[in-house]
Amino acid sequence: MSNGRKRRVSGCPIDYGLDIFGDRWTLLVIRDLLFARKRHFKELMKSPERIASNILTARLKKLEERGLIARCGDPDNRKQVIYTLTDKGRDLTPVLVEMARWGGRYDPNTPVPKSFVTRFARDNDQLIADVCAAMAGAAHKVKPRR
């Protein structure tokens, strides 16, 4: 919190979420794990928003502590850690979908075609599939580690 004052927990379910992901970065990390299928720290570092490594480390730690992600060893490379979403993390999909829909509608500079937003106005499954496909394309630019 900007003024360092201890924040009061209200019991509001919206407030519960904001206590976990109420910042500029956490939902972007979840976005990348969910839609772009990123799994490694270095992949997450390559998001177009340029997250700083110390911020990414802190966010991953908090997400693990709060049960939204799990970390395990990469069976292909024991020195590497893989991050995956838990059910609790994956269940934020509707929140991200609605945020994408809103941003697609109101961002005057978005590269997302308006037809994309209107066509999938209420078809969440198709929207999610398309977002995944679009982000998988972007992920191909990430240099593979093996």
Next chain:
Amino acid sequence: MSNGRKRRVSGCPIDYGLDIFGDRWTLLVIRDLLFARKRHFKELMKSPERIASNILTARLKKLEERGLIARCGDPDNRKQVIYTLTDKGRDLTPVLVEMARWGGRYDPNTPVPKSFVTRFARDNDQLIADVCAAMAGAAHKVKPRR
């Protein structure tokens, strides 16, 4: 941003939203304008999360600049300012609803009954109506200004 570094705008519609409301407080202000029907600064100050007045002032300024709220004079009291959501602000309703649904499901300490979450699992209109009714009840505790 915690490290003061200029954040890169990526063009991602999720990132567009987080650039506006990616903090712990902004969506709580929108929640109160939307569901609790609050309109005045002093009412917004009385949220159970205890927002600081300087943070509330900054958030309201940003929300107005980004077109999510409008401010006008109170016809009943010219010295007062009324804050109302624009269409752009109101269109965040699905984001808040999904966040409430997620928090209601995963917060072990939530006072929201699980039956509330499951009963309205996909009925957004009913969920919104119930949230509004619940928050209107809470708003009655706010001392009226006239």
